[in-house]
Amino acid sequence: MRSVVLLRTKRDLESSDLCRIASNLVSSLTERPAQLVVGQHADDLSRVFVECCRRDAVDRLLKGRLTTAKFTEGPEPSRPVVLHEGDVLELSLRGNIEVDAAATDQSPWTCRFVFNSNLSSVSLELNVREVSTFAQNAFDSYHGYVRLRLVDRPYQPPPKLAALLMQVVSNSKKSMAALGRTAIATATDKNVVCEVMLSLPKV
Secondary structure, three states, X not given: OOOOOOOOOOOOOOHHHHXXXXXXXXXXXXXXXXXXXXXXXXXXXXXXXXXXXXXXXXXXHHHHHHHHOOOOEOOOOOOOEEEEOOOEEEEEEEEOEEEOHHHOOXXXXXXXXXXXXXXXXXXXXXXXXXXXXXXXXXXXXXXXXEEEEEOOOOOOOOHHHHHHHHHHHHHHHHXXXXXOHHXXXXXXXXXXXXXXXXXXEOO
């Protein structure tokens, strides 16, 4: 579907300036800064809260609902990302963390939703566990990632962030070369929006 933008401007406006104004206008109407928030319950770190929300609503979520419900532990929110209204997104887990088999019939677990900046697009409470107790022996906890991924299109980060992400991918390729094709594919999946690392203590 094509869209048309009609602008009323001064006659002496340069064509390059006109294109820039139109591009910025379209972006401001369709793009929304957002963050992935992951919290763990203070009394039980295997209880995990996940929500994708507008960037300007993150502080209110952390200090309000999550504090009241005692989801005060866990990682920091993801870096800011840019989503479009109506984007179809998918949440999943990777690494040595999975959703408890007793809590879901899906293996592996995923959750799809439509992003809407004015509504709570997704708000989940999960019970998670380690995949393997024998993995990650060098660490004092089990590690995995909550992944947010676009379903229908590649993720296009803001221009200032794009160069930095390309460098991260390049470094990831080098550091994971010994792990084989699966690890490389994970680092180069162009539909991945962001990931947040999740840790569970070894008991």
